[in-house]
Amino acid sequence: MKASLRLLNKRRFLPLFITQLLGAFNDNLFKNAMVLFVVYQVYNDERSETWFSALATGIFILPFFLLSALSGQLADQRDKAVIIRWVKGAEIAIMLVGATGLGLIWAGIAVHTLAIPLLLLALFAMGVHSTFFGPIKYAILPQHLHDDEVLGGTGLVEAGTYIAILAGTILAGLIPVEVAAVGIVITALIGFAAGRRVPSAPSLLERTPIDFHIIRSSITLVRGTMHIRRLFLAIMSISLFWAVGSILFIQFPPLVKNVLTADKSVASLFLAIFSIGIAIGSIAINRLLCGHVSAKYAPASVIGMGACIVAFHVVCALWTPAPAGQMLSFSDFLAHPMAMPLSACLLGVATFGGMFVVPLYAFLTTTVEKCEAARTVAANNIVNSGMMVVGSVIAIGLTIAGLSVVKQLLLVALLCLPCAWLAWKLHKACDGPVCA
Known part of the structure; x- marks a missing residue:
């Protein structure tokens, strides 16, 4: 662990770490300030x-689905540090739009006709921002770090990301929305300054034309990756995990308000506990795997996550409202x-998830050539x-069907079983130096 923390002294890692941390902080300060204000x-x-919570989640995620193939091509065939600066x-421009929306909704001006559309537009644009940054933050690590530093660097990036999510989430529930509007613009400016310090990471491939047809390039990219059994199992395991995560994040604000009958500071606490747990899990697994x-x-971890979700459901069902x-x-x-048992269950969910x-x-990023990491x-x-x-559609459908958010938790827990099966298949399929 000490060896991993020493990376924070290296220019080949620290500016990227700070840039990613500030980006995650800003995403969550903006999104949670918006969602909590609208919900409450x-x-x-x-x-x-x-x-609304599901719509916000879906809008933020949509660019990842549409533009990831393009972002992967650019990251593998252009200097990653240059892309980070762009x-x-x-x-900065996106957060100026978002700040305008927050200001309007705070002032009560054209809330439904202008303020909320501006907020959702900025949220979509931040999804585009994260889509182009996402492949770089992982793919640049094997290029800047030594082979025995990649897992530690990945763990630090994940831990830092969720600590930033924690900070942004807590602030979103505590500070006035007009202060959040100023904060997101300032954070974007600092993030831009940090991004300019990331060392150059030129392409390791011969430059080829970029395919800007997003549907064709997406199909080609997924088809060219998923036929590799190990990558297929890893990607499907991660994808089911995030389906579970998306449903939980959608449920948190209405669950806190309507089941636990608590104010928005408690909704922020829930998201903060989740972020702390992911950070703990990220660091703990690096230590376990040396x-x-x-x-x-992975199989035992996701089974533990499912068990904690079931326990969380039980505590919510026994909760005495205000x-x-x-x-x-x-x-x-x-x-x-019941607050401490509830918090402990949620912390367990997140820790096992990390x-x-x-x-x-x-x-x-380690099972493929470095030049292919971003596309992977x-x-x-x-x-x-x-x-x-x-996951967002499932949450909406279950709500329309009249299933309470507390009962939906049991269905979420069931999704952990196929996650565990896929992770077990991945472990059994692994051999050689990158797998145990």
Whole structure:
């Protein structure tokens, strides 16, 4: 672990780490400030709240599905550091649009006709931003780090990402929405400055024409990756994991408001606990594997995640709500006798989730040639985003069917079983130096 932390002293890692951390922070500060304000201040029924939460999730994910093939081609055939600078420059413009939307919704000006459309437009644009940055943040690591540093670097990126998500999520629930509007623009400016410090990472391939036909290039990319059995199993395992994650994130705001009868600071706490757990799991699995890329703990990890979701369901079902017309404050929630068991279950879900997914991401970038890493991650993003959209549709469908968010948790837990099966198949299929 100390060896991994020493990477934070290296210019070949630190600027990328800071750039990714600030990007994740900004994504979550903006998205959660928007969703929490709309859920708690604009809508007043569980169905509308779940619809909006699912819509926001789907809009953010859609660019990953549409543009990942293009982003993978660019990342593998152009200097990754140059792309980072362009992407972080675009983030400044996107956040100016988002800040305008937050300002309008705070002032109560044209909330439904202008403010919310502007917010969703900025959210979609941030999805595009993350689509082009996503393959780079993993594919650049094997190019800048030594082979025995890649798993540690991946773990630090994941841990840093979720610590940033934690900070952005907590602030979104605590600060006024107008302060968040200023904060997202300032963060984008700092992120742009950090991105300019990332060392050059030129293409390792001979330059070829970019296929800008997004449908054809996406099909070609996925087909060219998924026929490799190990990659197929790893990508499908990660994709099912994120389908589970997307449903949970959609459920959190309406669950906290309508089942736990708590205010938006508690909704932020839920997302924060989830982020802390992922960070803990990311670091713990690196220590368990001693820097060795392996899927051997993945099946047990995702089974543990499913068990914690079931326990979370049980605690929610036993929860005693606040008196009619009242909401639990942050301190009231912490004083509730079931608060600690509920938080422990959620922390377990996230910790086991981090232990499951981090080695699989490292596997994606180390099982192929360095020159193909970005396209492999891009293919993974296409399938991941497709599964997350499916998860969003499932959440909407179950809500329309009248199934409460508490009961939906049991169906989410069941999805952990095929995740475990795929991870076990991946572990059995692995041999050679990159697998246990």
